[in-house]
Amino acid sequence: MKVANDVIDWLISSGALVSFIAFAWAYVKPWLEAKVKTNEAKQSALAWELLEKVATTAVESLVSQNLDGKTKFDLATKNVQMAMQSAGFKVNDEAAQTAVQSAYEKSELTPTVEIKEDK
Numbered sequence: 001m002k003v004a005n006d007v008i009d010w011l012i013s014s015g016a017l018v019s020f021i022a023f024a025w026a027y028v029k030p031w032l033e034a035k036v037k038t039n040e041a042k043q044s045a046l047a048w049e050l051l052e053k054v055a056t057t058a059v060e061s062l063v064s065q066n067l068d069g070k071t072k073f074d075l076a077t078k079n080v081q082m083a084m085q086s087a088g089f090k091v092n093d094e095a096a097q098t099a100v101q102s103a104y105e106k107s108e109l110t111p112t113v114e115i116k117e118d119k
Contacts, residue, residue, distance in 0.1 A: 047089050054083045055099035059107050076100045 011017040058076040065072060077096045084091040091099075 050087065050089070051080070051084060051091060051095065051099045052102065054087075055080050055096070055103040056107065058083070059100060059103040063107070073097075073100060073104070076103075 055076070058079040061079075062072045062076055067075070077093070077100050080096045080100055081091055081093075084096070
């Protein structure tokens with residue numbers, strides 16, 4: 001037991017312990033920062049996937065409503081923002097509008113208008 005106490009006392013008094021911690025931190029810190037960035041990227045991807053699903057649901061729920069396109073778009077955008085907020089994500093107007101526009105374009109329920117040009 002005395003030997004263990006002497007070794008610990010020597011590590012503290014000689015500064016070897018502080019040096020070891022400093023070198024260990026130099027290697028661990030970049031690894032931790034990389035893990036944080038990876039987790040943030042994964043969380044962002046999951047949030048965007050959820051946003052797309054919510055926007056698709058909002059668009060599909062409003063297709064049969066007897067409203068004009070602008071009103072449907074605004075209502076879908078509002079529904080998307082409320083749903084994302086209730087899920088714990090804060091979505092700005094531009095992101096919600098982009099997701100709703102994308103959902104309208106991908107939806108098979110919304111009609112596609114083809115413009116025919118005379119030649």
